[in-house]
Amino acid sequence: MTAIRSDAPLLLSRLAAIVGEAAVVTDATAMSPYLAEPRDLYHGRALCVLKPSAPQEVASILALCNETGASVTPQGGNTGLVGGQTPDASGASVVLSLEKLNRIRAVDATADAMTVEAGVTLSQAQDAAQAADRYFPLSLASEGSCTIGGNLATNAGGVHVLAYGSMRDLVLGVEVALADGRLLSTLGALRKDNTGYDLTRLFVGSEGTLGVITAATLKLFPAPRSHAVAFLGLRDPAQALLLLNFVKGRAGPMLNAFELVSRQGLELVLRHIPATRDPLAQPHDWYALIELAAFADGEAERAAADILAAAIDAALAQDATLAQSLDQARALWKLRESLSESQKREGGSIKHDIAVPVNMIPRFIEEAGRRLSAAFPLARPVPFGHMGDGNIHYNVSQPVGADKAEFIARWAEVNAIVHGVVHEFGGSISAEHGIGRLKRDLLRETKDPVALDAMRAIKAALDPNGILNPGVLL
Numbered sequence: 001m002t003a004i005r006s007d008a009p010l011l012l013s014r015l016a017a018i019v020g021e022a023a024v025v026t027d028a029t030a031m032s033p034y035l036a037e038p039r040d041l042y043h044g045r046a047l048c049v050l051k052p053s054a055p056q057e058v059a060s061i062l063a064l065c066n067e068t069g070a071s072v073t074p075q076g077g078n079t080g081l082v083g084g085q086t087p088d089a090s091g092a093s094v095v096l097s098l099e100k101l102n103r104i105r106a107v108d109a110t111a112d113a114m115t116v117e118a119g120v121t122l123s124q125a126q127d128a129a130q131a132a133d134r135y136f137p138l139s140l141a142s143e144g145s146c147t148i149g150g151n152l153a154t155n156a157g158g159v160h161v162l163a164y165g166s167m168r169d170l171v172l173g174v175e176v177a178l179a180d181g182r183l184l185s186t187l188g189a190l191r192k193d194n195t196g197y198d199l200t201r202l203f204v205g206s207e208g209t210l211g212v213i214t215a216a217t218l219k220l221f222p223a224p225r226s227h228a229v230a231f232l233g234l235r236d237p238a239q240a241l242l243l244l245n246f247v248k249g250r251a252g253p254m255l256n257a258f259e260l261v262s263r264q265g266l267e268l269v270l271r272h273i274p275a276t277r278d279p280l281a282q283p284h285d286w287y288a289l290i291e292l293a294a295f296a297d298g299e300a301e302r303a304a305a306d307i308l309a310a311a312i313d314a315a316l317a318q319d320a321t322l323a324q325s326l327d328q329a330r331a332l333w334k335l336r337e338s339l340s341e342s343q344k345r346e347g348g349s350i351k352h353d354i355a356v357p358v359n360m361i362p363r364f365i366e367e368a369g370r371r372l373s374a375a376f377p378l379a380r381p382v383p384f385g386h387m388g389d390g391n392i393h394y395n396v397s398q399p400v401g402a403d404k405a406e407f408i409a410r411w412a413e414v415n416a417i418v419h420g421v422v423h424e425f426g427g428s429i430s431a432e433h434g435i436g437r438l439k440r441d442l443l444r445e446t447k448d449p450v451a452l453d454a455m456r457a458i459k460a461a462l463d464p465n466g467i468l469n470p471g472v473l474l
Contacts, residue, residue, distance in 0.1 A: 011064075015064065031046060031048070038078070072096050104117075109134050247290060257289070352415070358390045361392060
C-alpha cells in the first residue's frame with residue numbers, strides 16, 4: 001500500500017482554494033459512501049472527496065492534480081457495477097464527485113435537444129424533457145440516482161436500446177475537462193457536423209480515463225401518447241427469437257423493448273420481492289416482456305392486442321397478458337427490474353453483462369448452460385435481459401445452501417466458461433456496464449491487440465501523466 005503523500009496538507013489547502021473548504025471532504029465517515037460500489041466488490045481509500053460546483057472548478061482541479069501527480073477518480077451517482085468509480089487502496093487518490101454540477105442549462109423543444117450538467121440524475125433529465133413535452137428515452141433501474149455524467153462515461157444502455165440506441169447514440173455534444181486543465185466543448189444542437197474527428201463519441205464510454213465530462217447536449221424525441229406492456233409465456237429462447245422477429249415485423253418502430261426472463265428468475269422475484277405476483281395462470285419455462293409506444297392515443301394498445309392475438313394463433317407464445325392500466329404496466333416491469341435484487345437476496349451471484357448477435361442468443365444460452373452444468377452441477381444460471389439488442393445479463397446464482405464466499409471465490413472459473421462461449425459466438429464481454437476494474441484484465445485477453453494499442457495511444461495523448469482514473473479500463 002502506498003503511503004499517503006508527504007505534501008498532502010499543502011495539496012488539500014490548494015484544492016480548498018479552488019472549491020472552498022466545505023467542498024473538500026476528509027472525514028472518514030463522510031467519505032465512506034464514496035469509497036465502495038454497490039456490489040461491495042471494491043473498497044478504496046482516498047486523500048479526500050471533492051465536490052466542485054462549476055466546470056471551471058473541475059478543470060482547475062485537474063490542472064493542479066496533473067501538476068502534482070495526484071490521481072483523480074471521477075464519480076457520478078456511484079451506481080456503476082464494474083468498480084470504475086471506486087478509488088484504489090493507496091489512499092492517495094482524489095475522488096471527484098460531480099453531484100453539485102446539477103443544472104439543467106437549456107431545453108429546446110424545437111431543436112429536440114437539452115443541455116444538462118454531469119451531476120443531473122437520469123430521472124431529473126427525463127422530467128426536464130417531459131416538462132417540454134419531449135422524451136429522453138434512456139431508462140435504467142437506477143435512474144433515480146445514476147447521473148448523466150456516469151451514463152455517458154459508461155455508455156449506458158438500458159431497456160430502450162432496441163428503439164433508440166445506447167447513450168452514445170443519444171448525445172449531440174459534450175463539455176469535458178481535460179487532464180491539463182483545459183475545457184473542451186462540442187456542446188450544441190447540431191445534427192450534422194463533419195469537421196474532423198468525432199470527439200464527442202470518443203469521450204462517451206471512456207470511463208473517466210480521457211477527461212471528466214462536465215455537461216452534455218442530449219437528443220430529445222417527441223413524447224409518445226400511448227404505451228402498451230405485455231407479458232408472454234414461452235417455451236424456450238428459440239421461440240422468443242421467433243416471437244421477436246414476428247413482433248418487429250408488425251410493430252415496426254413502435255417496439256420499444258423486448259426483454260427475456262427465465263422461469264427460474266421469475267421465481268426468485270416472486271420469492272423475495274414484496275407485492276409481486278405471477279402474471280399468468282400457468283407457469284412457463286421462459287417469458288418475454290414487450291413494450292410498444294406510439295404517438296396517437298390508444299394506438300399502442302390496439303396494436304399490441306392485435307399482435308398478441310396473432311402471436312398466440314401462430315403458436316409463437318403459449319399465453320399472454322396485456323396491461324390494462326399504468327399500475328399493471330408498472331407491475332409487469334417490476335418483475336423484470338427486480339431480477340438483480342432478488343438474486344442478491346438469494347445469495348452469491350456471479351454476473352455477466354454480455355452481448356452476442358441477436359440470432360445467436362438461444363444457442364448461447366443453451367451452450368453456456370451446458371458447460372456450466374458440467375463444471376458446476378448445482379449452480380443456477382439466471383439469464384435475462386435485453387434480447388431485442390443482443391444484451392443478456394447471464395448471472396449465475398450459487399447452489400442452494402452453498403457458502404456464498406466459496407462460490408464467489410470461483411468467479412474467475414465461471415467467467416472463463418461464460419466468456420469462452422461469448423468469444424466463440426462473436427460477442428462482447430461488456431455490453432452496457434463498462435470495463436472498470438472488474439473486467440480490465442479480461443479486456444486485455446479479448447480485445448483486438450491493435451485496438452488496444454490505439455486506445456493506449458489516445459490515453460497517452462490526452463493524459464500523459466496517467467492521473468485520470470488509473471487502473472480503470474486500461
